[in-house]
Amino acid sequence: MKRVIAVATALVACATVLLPASPAAAATPVCTSSVLQPTTGIDPYTGARLSASVPSASGSTNCHLQSGIANAAVKVLQRELNDCYQTGLTVDGIYGSATKAKVASIQDAYNINADGIYGPTTRSVMYWATRNDFAQLRCFRLQ
Numbered sequence: 001m002k003r004v005i006a007v008a009t010a011l012v013a014c015a016t017v018l019l020p021a022s023p024a025a026a027a028t029p030v031c032t033s034s035v036l037q038p039t040t041g042i043d044p045y046t047g048a049r050l051s052a053s054v055p056s057a058s059g060s061t062n063c064h065l066q067s068g069i070a071n072a073a074v075k076v077l078q079r080e081l082n083d084c085y086q087t088g089l090t091v092d093g094i095y096g097s098a099t100k101a102k103v104a105s106i107q108d109a110y111n112i113n114a115d116g117i118y119g120p121t122t123r124s125v126m127y128w129a130t131r132n133d134f135a136q137l138r139c140f141r142l143q
Helices: 002-018 023-027 072-085 097-109 120-125
Strands: 033-042 049-056 128-131 137-140
Touching: 033 072, 033 128, 033 137, 049 072, 049 128, 049 137, 072 097, 072 128, 072 137, 097 120
Parallel strands: none
Antiparallel strands: 033 049, 128 137
């Protein structure tokens, strides 16, 4: 009986390690770079639609970032969090506990699952930094 319990415990431990952190993370690739995406903002001087740099995977913004990932897309996310949410994160490209906590706080503020994993749902509620030709920083949602 002890052996059966030990084997069952080991199987549960292995399954926990192998399962993804969330369904959203399992359904989307890891963001590795960034692309410019149009926002709801319009430059008051030129009338042009303002764009923001958004984490992406192979040109698609339908991707995710979570703890343990270290790449250029994480830097983009950290910069956006600092610019639009004044989070004071170190922009080091490492999705650590501080980045996870800031993402979770935004998720909580918008009443979405506050798991700290950046994905399509979080992207849609976030504000993104734009700069016009005069380097004026303003934050808008994506279009």
